[in-house]
Amino acid sequence: MSGMLPVALGALAGIVGLMGGGLYVFQERLLYLPQLPSRAYDVLPSNFAGLGFEDVFLRSADGTRIHSWLVYPSADEAREAPRSTLLYFHGNAGNLAHRLPDVQSMVALCSCNVLMVSYRGYGMSEGSPSESGIKQDARAALEYCMAGGGDGAHISPRRLYVFGRSIGGAVALWLAHQYPNVIRGVIVENTFTSVNDMIDTVFPRMLRWVKRLNRNRWDTQSFIPDVRVPVLFLSGRRDELVPPRHMDVLYERCRSGTSPLCKVVHIEDGTHNDTWYRGGRLYYESITSFIEEAQKLKPQQQPE
Template identity: 25%
Template sequence: MKKLYKIFLPILIVIPVFYITAFYFFQEKLIFKAVKLQHEHVYNYNVPFKELFLTPEPGVEINALHFQAKDPKGMVVYYHGQGGNLANRWDKVSRKFTDAGYDFFIMDYRTFGKSTGVLSEKALLDDASYIYKYCMQFFEEKDLIVYGCSLGTGIASFIGATYQPKKVILESPYFSMVQLAQHTASYLPKAVIPLILKYHLRSDLWIEQISSSLLILHGTADKTIPYHMGKKLYEKSSQLPGNVVLTTLEAADHDEIASHPHTLQSLETHLLD
């Protein structure tokens, strides 16, 4: 028995240490599914748009696209999810907003597409602030709508808490990146996650500081970010001074939310008022 104990005890110690170490060093690859683009890549969208390269700090370039509405009444500042880049279907997404009279502005995070620089939580939030303030050159803040999708909902929550846009829209939000990591990396002890996670993205704290109108869109069949996380954010924000709405999309999975009829109806209502 003692021999078995001596054999298995090191194994029981080594395996958790291995998983914890692997998660710590490879977490960016788990959280971000960045796809690079050549700097010379030409975006092929059959709608009016401009490509920009912005420099939030020396040595860093943020690639962005500005889709233009006819006679715009404001702008949607959009923070996208964990994958892809600006070459992915953004003409179709932008039309939902440009058809409603809003310009549409989207950036690629560092290491995504043509954007350069080193990723960190601070860099994400600093770049998001830089982009938001850049957009304030075109429209007054009361005419800006902040939209976050999936990973971008934490960033959008931070912007909504830091500034005073007209509205904040969160599509498939997580309560915090800590809780989402505890859910997805269930092979790790929950208590360890906050200690090794580099990206906490505390939507649960920022949501309490948002004074703008808030719309949360979430599907009950979301397997990527569980519906209960969006509902918890709604419950935490229901006492905020602005108008707060939760649109529950029955049986909708993560990738079905954007095209869901109730999403389009809800967006139309919030973009027109």
């Protein structure tokens, strides 16, 4: 019996090693889910009343070709009025088409254009997703907007805002932290403090050691006190995936930091994926009033 113990321990160590190796190599496939439910677009913005759009293809710094939709009102008179533009960063699953009902309401109720960014490896974009790669994609989208959207017909570089849902909130806050002199404000919905904190939430205690192998940290809580632009937090209080306390922590750290305007709106019956729907007019009116208030503030200077 005593001879079996080293064998059993060796087998267990081998299993743990294989598990750790698999998690390290394939962790992006666990975090980023472009194939659920599909990478294929089943509808286009033009299928939604009141929306016009342009296909936009961007090049990230490493040469990866990224697909986006620039969505705006289809009526000419609505397009002529000064409008803000939201850079829209979605969650970790699906594609741009799945977010069109939400974007339709943003365009109609918030008087904005929306640049919907498809991360690398999602939808019609090339490459494979990773934290470092998605950050490059976000930069490319911002540079496109800073240039006025190509022909300058729909984007005012002085009215740029960033929106992010779930993991997109981590993207949005990171971009706003990097470019406070360009971005006028950031809106986040149901995002998390960090991926490591989410590992603590979803993994059993005995497996939380995998945090040591994580290279997709999205550690928003570490820098949010230094975000120097206005921030609006839209928190679904029945979020079953990201505990609402994550949004509470981010809000409190932001409020005590350098942001000139930090606001939170609770959608009491909002879950992880339907807060925008459950919130209804309150949700979109909160975005509209936030943009109006933030637009009155002077842009922040780039940090040293």
